[in-house]
Amino acid sequence: MILIKRMQLLGRSGLSFMGDIGRASLFLYQALVGKPDWVHGFGRLVQQLYSVGVLSLIIIVLSALFIGMVLGLQGYTILVKFGAEHALGQLIALSLVRELGPVVGALLFAGRAGSALTAEIGLMKTTEQLSSMEMMGIDPLRRIIAPRFWAGQISMPVLALIFNCVAILGGYTVGVEWLGVDTGAFWANMQSAVDFYADVMNGIIKSVVFGTVITWIAVFQGIDCPPTSEGIGRATTRTVVYSSLAILGLDFFLTAVMFGET
């Protein structure tokens, strides 16, 4: 008897999980597919790019600087034991461009912008702004969700690129200016090791995927949250947890596909 109950529980959670995915996909489809409104849509997109992208810039730049500096310091102390400190540039650039830039950038982005998106949309739902929009004959999905989704998807790769650059400059500061690695060796090794298409472009593709997933989870959690203050809090937490897990899991698959066969 208890076995059947367990089976039932498993079936129920499986069904609700599949239902969530179905609703999320349908919701994204409704929000994005259709005739775009170029004139007003662009203004709304710029507004969202500001709140999603520009306001995330400070945390991205600061973390990138420190991560780059730590990479420089740690890499130097390890490489100098083998007399290979000239390979520092290569170490920093490859680890940043391939992994750390997109992944850490996305984690920060999920914490900074994803949670804000969920809370904002959740509060709109709780205070019935979304229903009143529907009353006025405005589609809230197209009006509220679409610009936020595109803004997240555009800003994520841009922020990841800025993250990479700032972190490499941070590593350069520590490695070359403070610890005395030769400048030419630093850049020459980096340039001979990093390939633009295989490394930089794949990093950008990763960050586009992460941006899509984060904003998708964030806006869906916002629109799907129970309309209470507790519900908003839970939805915000879920956004951060789900998107962090999704980033790390997807990163493994993307890495396996992109860099696996060599």
Place this chain on the structure above:
Amino acid sequence: MKMRTVEITVGALMVAGILSLLMLALQVSGLSHFFREEPGYRIKAEFANIGALKVRAKVSVAGVVVGRVVKIQLEPETFNATVWMAIDPMQVDKLPIDTRASILTAGLLGDNYISLLPGFNETEFLREGNNISIGNTDSAVILEQLISKFLAGQVSASKNTNNSQRDQ
């Protein structure tokens, strides 16, 4: 927040993103070196083998870095490697014409670099475009070749001893 400020900051974000992409393309992945010329005058040197010497490797006199390698190419007739170096005139502007160039390795596993050993000619100096001929250069020491030579030497030496033992 005024719309104007919002638009300006978003524009700045986009510009920063494009600049970052440019930096990653040019400086980090080295798609091109065309935009920056190394300062200083150019001299070239012919080597029989440059080992793992790379563009932007350092050029030193008595251990002091005086320039960078700017170009490496193969001579089609002689199959020698020609290495172009940019020498900083602030560091050294009168290198004797009989200066010797050798490719050395920094440490056991380190990068290759060029060491210049100034000659004794006090009237003629290396100028823009001058060549250090192959007679005045030392090729890179390639560790694998040294090891294989050493091993071959060992084998032949042991054969000799074997033969001499057999003779006795």
